[in-house]
Amino acid sequence: MIFTVAIDGPAAAGKGTISRAVAAQFGFRHLDTGLLYRAVSAKGGDPVDAARGLRPADLDRDDLRSLAAGQAASRVAAIPAVREALAGFQRRFAREEGGAVLDGRDIGTVICPEAEVKLYITASAEVRAHRRWLEVGGDEAQVLAEVRERDARDMGRDTSPLRAAADAVVIDTSEMPVDEAVRRASDIVERALEARR
Numbered sequence: 001m002i003f004t005v006a007i008d009g010p011a012a013a014g015k016g017t018i019s020r021a022v023a024a025q026f027g028f029r030h031l032d033t034g035l036l037y038r039a040v041s042a043k044g045g046d047p048v049d050a051a052r053g054l055r056p057a058d059l060d061r062d063d064l065r066s067l068a069a070g071q072a073a074s075r076v077a078a079i080p081a082v083r084e085a086l087a088g089f090q091r092r093f094a095r096e097e098g099g100a101v102l103d104g105r106d107i108g109t110v111i112c113p114e115a116e117v118k119l120y121i122t123a124s125a126e127v128r129a130h131r132r133w134l135e136v137g138g139d140e141a142q143v144l145a146e147v148r149e150r151d152a153r154d155m156g157r158d159t160s161p162l163r164a165a166a167d168a169v170v171i172d173t174s175e176m177p178v179d180e181a182v183r184r185a186s187d188i189v190e191r192a193l194e195a196r197r
């Protein structure tokens with residue numbers, strides 16, 4: 001069975017948690033596509049060459065999760081040739097036999113517009129910054145400023161800007177505990193699977 005769950009949304013909205021939970025529940029493969037962009041910027045040098053030469057081992061670095069790596073990733077992610085170099089791998093991952101969950105910014109709009117389920121996970125900038133701050137510490141006002149800066153860059157770029165696909169189900173987690181968001185996402189996937197049986 002070929003079945004793709006596309007999960008898009010801004011930083012720290014809960015995409016990662018929801019994606020991992022849905023993948024585990026249904027036995028689907030999971031790809032955190034943000035890690036690809038983080039790894040490209042962490043490699044240094046020319047970002048287009050880095051994207052074309054990206055290898056699985058590049059995703060194993062332990063410095064990819066920092067706030068700074070996220071900011072740097074959103075800069076290389078605005079380069080069309082970088083996105084193009086990473087698109088084929090993501091498309092193949094999405095449409096291989098067995099079911100796949102991909103989380104990112106442009107999965108439902110550009111990488112896999114034919115996805116069987118499209119979710120757009122969002123929350124207010126304040127709530128997202130607070131969650132990120134609980135993970136990384138430091139100055140909360142600074143974390144909020146960085147979240148807003150990254151939102152503006154991701155939503156404002158010309159190539160594959162962050163937006164909900166017209167047929168995505170929007171889940172706003174501003175006032176929703178994570179297990180409730182996971183339950184809603186799982187229900188939507190379950191219904192889509194049933195409709196195919």
Ligand code: CDP
Pocket residue numbers: 010011012013033034035037038070073074075077078103104105106107150154
């Ligand atoms: O985990 P978090 O939401 O903070 O970030 P991420 O998903 O790891 O993505 C880091 C950056 O990579 C984002 O700010 C985007 O600029 C970029 N990205 C993208 O352009 N397209 C994707 N499919 C995934 C990430």
